[in-house]
Amino acid sequence: MRLLLGRLPLLAVLLIAISVAVFTLTQYLPGDPAFIAAGGGDATPEMIAHARDRLGLDRPMVIRYVLYMRSALAGDFSRSMVNNKPVSEDLRKFWPASAELALAAIAISAMVGVPLGVLSAIRAGRWLDRLITPASVFLGSMPIFWLGLMTVLVFYRQLDLLPAGGRLAVGVVPPPTITGLYLVDALLVGQLAVFRDALRHLILPASILSVISLAMITRITRAAMLDILHEDYLRTARAKGLPERRVVLKHALRNASVPIVTVIGLQLGQLIGGVVITETIFSWPGLGLYAVTAVDNQDYPAIMAFTLLTTIVYVIINLAVDLLYPLLNPQTRS
């Protein structure tokens, strides 16, 4: 708790800096916002002047920043320039899809990466271990948007096993919104057919997205385990006759968990960029696809709201990872 309080001032400064940066960006948008707000082409000079007054555009920069922040804190990111709906409404609608995708991806890469890292550490130098570094370089060299398209070719076009995009097949009714995550909601209300369809749609995008963090998690797990495997307390655990399984999983993995959890947390932050790309490949209706569409349509209120929110989420994830240390390793509590 003290640690959290110690971090709060820094977090506050960082958040203010981020909001200033986004606000600064909005000041350099192409086009005259008053002209656009007044309706564009047909606007008379009076209408433009009125809009300028209403938007506070002739007031000093600092005042404009305060106004901007006041509405942003109230959850008002003004209206989309494309569909004229409040941007906040769209963000609320699209974020669960992104959350579902990112969580599924990080779950896959942790469930594959940690065991792989542990195995290659306890069998250091054997074939599995020697395969892991080249394999991670190999996978890490693939542009994920291309890898995604290639998997669509194989699993959709050639094998017809999995769908090419979207969250549900055409005609399938989404489950009632409880969490917004289709997999969870479908299970909660017991719609197994919807669950299966949602899962089929999630497999390819989540696997592609997990590639980004998989290699990193495997390598860090391996290194963390290698650092620990020769410690005295492991020899003691073995000497007192504990089965090797228990030595590795309970005594070694627990003590290696700080760097592993750190990397998983940090990768969750890193996934944000990957989410944008993956959603574009698989037409996954989340925030990333929303942002890319907004960039295509030059829908600036939407772009700026997306930028502000994802940056804040990114910073908070990184802070949360810092705060996890003492829970995992009492030695870092001071």
Place this chain on the structure above:
Amino acid sequence: MDRLSPGAVFLRGGPFVLSAAAIVLVVLAMTVAPRLFTGRDPNAIVFLERLQPPSLAHPLGTDENGRDLWARVVYGARPTLVAAVALILLALSVGSLAGLVIGYAGRRTDEALMRVTEFFLALPQIVWALAITSVMGRGLVNCVLALSLTWWAQYARLMRAQVLVYRQREFVLASQALGQRAGWILLRHLLPNCFAPVLVKATIDVSLAILLLAALSFLGVGAQPPLPEWGAMVTIGRKYLLDYPWYATFPGLAIFLVVLAFNVLGERVRDVLDPASRLR
């Protein structure tokens, strides 16, 4: 082995390192002299030959305008590579200079400037590149600028950590005692000693830069048509993916091979310059 020069050690890396070096050399040659590899004009539009599958006349097939894909991949090496190298050079020079100054400034100034650096490290790269290019305009040059805005901070942090190690060493203290100017000490004494890890990071970062720039092109804010850039070619090829799969496949394969080659070389450079990392 430690008697050999770093270059000789480098070349003893085995078949993977040698093929990687060969790929990089070929791509460099494509950048400098694309005419050596194809006689065709990458922008010559032949409507009668649109979306042809690979054949003897068109080894990689043709695109939706009947342009030869092999010629476009060959000519695409230049924008792809030049942009990536420019990005890393920009980030490296700004970042190293900032890191030198921050690390040498000491205490209060160091603290304050590192907070500024941390702010830039806290920005998710792709998201900010999207936001900045949507304001500044699309295109490869703006993507390079947008990515370097966040990238320099990584070099600054690395350089500062190095300077902190070296600033208390005798040769630095001696030049301070001699009354040499801070600028001279920074450039003449600290920079050469602190540069090795920065150089290793730069070689590895080139491949990351190629991937990120290609991703931005794929998202539509990077290279704009008709420029033959690999990421942008995959984007257009995606529209024809199911019926004309070779279109998106080959330019993406080019990105993959070049990035793989740079990564293999980067790992090798690190092994040679920093043998301790091999133990990891």
